[in-house]
Amino acid sequence: MSQALQAVMPRWLVPVHPEGCVLEGQAVIIADGRIEAIVPVAQVEERFDQAERVELPDHVLIPGLVNAHTHNAMTLMRGLADDLPLMTWLEKHIWPTEQRWVGPDFVRAGTELAIAEMLAGGTTCFNDNYFFPDVTAGVARRAGMRAVVGLPVIAVPTAWAQTEREYFSRGLAVHQDLVGEELLTTAFAPHAPYTVSDEAFERMRDLAEEMDVPIHLHLLETAGEIEGSLEAHGKTPLDRLDALGLLGPRLLAVHMTQLGVDDIRRVARTGVHVLHCPASNLKLASGICPVADLDAAGVNVAIGTDGAASNNTLDMFAEMRLTALLAKGASGNPEAVPAARALSMATVNGARALGLDERIGTIEVGKSADLAAVALNQPGTLPVHNVISHLVYATGRNQVSDVWVNGRRVLHERELETLDESEVQRAAHQWAARLSEKE
Ligand SMILES: [Zn+2]
The missing domain is CATH 2.30.40.10 (Urease, subunit C, domain 1)
Structure with missing residues (x-):
């Protein structure tokens, strides 16, 4: 350009x-x-x-700030259900709403709203995980925003795909369409260990290598996830992923609130990146990611907002501040995650996790x-x-x-240049009315 x-x-x-x-x-x-x-x-x-x-x-x-983990379209469910534990929130509120409403129009409106919010708040790149990634890519392209578009994989039928096999075929088609784009790349986005089969993990491990893309996965979000994995697989999620050959620098592990000392060593040794979403973890009382220890062990920790349904903003300034404060409070060490390190976690560390650090994340010539x-x-x-x-x-x-x-000035003295803000607002109001309709 x-x-x-x-x-x-x-x-x-x-x-x-x-x-x-x-x-x-x-x-x-x-x-x-x-x-x-x-x-x-x-x-x-x-x-x-x-x-x-x-x-x-x-x-x-x-x-520009790098939002390392988000579900953009979920902005339309901002404030829909709060103050609940993760599984109740998902099973009773989020998943039923998604089953009823998610489609291209929902994703388009939610993603436009998310991008308007993020660009106006200094975020220039996001790593998304949601259905209809083709629609997400189209909105990001029109808005001139940089994005890593997640190719979702989940053993749950949705409007996007019915089976894991179909998630792969539709995701691979989206990837193919985006090859060569300046601002758009892809990552596999398996939902979580408890919703993805061994077979699907093995397939994406091989494909990710071939396609040279990351694997973006919710991991060790809650203690319940570990118990469930022991029951279903006889292994912890980390042991299972290790056995499947997934622990390595391609893996972007979101949340990681349930880490012991040995786990931290294993994460550091294998080069797994940790995507830290402190507001979401606190709001759902999932746990606290030991960021100070991970950082000290040399793990690349990047910051994400998670979706607006569990945060409830896509505000990377708030997330940076919370990251620095929480690391100090949780570790008992006021020197943990100083301000400059928090800023790195919101910029270059995100770029590094996404494989984009040669292009973005710092202000350097070239x-x-x-x-x-x-x-x-x-x-x-x-x-x-x-x-x-x-x-x-x-x-x-x-x-x-x-x-x-x-190089394109997409926010000019606080005015969005690539999105019609009044149109974005109108669509958000319309969707709020629709989502509150009774069946
Ligand atoms: Zn998430």
Whole structure:
């Protein structure tokens, strides 16, 4: 995609690599979707005089946030059922609603709403797991958002597919359609160990290798999951996945709240990535992922929001703050997950988990220009002693002013450029009315 040269000139620049670095007086030059150069502002006139200048005098520029785990279409079920345990929430509320309503129109409206929410909050890439991934891909493409589109696999019939075999065939067709796309890639998205067969796990293990894609799986979300696995398979979920050859750097394990010391070593040794969703885990009282210990063991931990039905927002600023606070509280160590590390978990660690760290996750020359500008000139983020501290502990997502994905300015002074926000709102109201209809 060819675009005009832009010179983005923030007050502060936080490139994330190296971790903790804050620069001042630097301009980021964007050309053809990429970061062409990072130069002192004084050189912009002389070297890039034809560039469109974007002056951000009170702002910090950061890499676009990477939401490492979400179910976008579930925004339509935001607040539909709260304050319940996971299995009651799923079996009595979420799954029946999905059985009745999920189809292309539902996924289109929910995904548009999710993307509007995420782009306006500084998130430029998401890793999704939901039905009708073809529809998700189409919405992301139109909105100009980067996405890893999950190819769902679950031994439960839905409007998307009836059998595991059909989930594979439909998923593989979606993957085929997306080959060569600039902003869209895929991952296998098996729901959870308790809803996917050994045979399906083995098949996706081989296919993931061939296709060079990750496997994105809810894992060790609750204690009940371990008990159920021992009953059904005579093994814990980790032992079962190990025996099936799934533990490795392709595996993106979401939640991981039930880890002992040996499990942490095994996760570290095998290179499994952990996708941490603290708000969802707390709300469902599933457990607490031992992020401080995983981080200390060298495990790549990335942050996700989970779906809006169990969070109930797709707010990566809130999730970063919660990650840092919860790690300290749970470990009893206030030095655990300092602000700069939390910011890495919301950017480059997500990119690494998704296999995208050569393209996104940091502000470096040669990478795609996926950027978010955050205004700090508000009472809640003044004075500015430490920019990174503010980003994690004090900033609200409504302070995001501008967002670029692959060099395209998709949020311009808080206006969405690629989505019709009033249309997105109208559709959300319509779906709320439909979902509350009695059968
Ligand atoms: Zn989830």
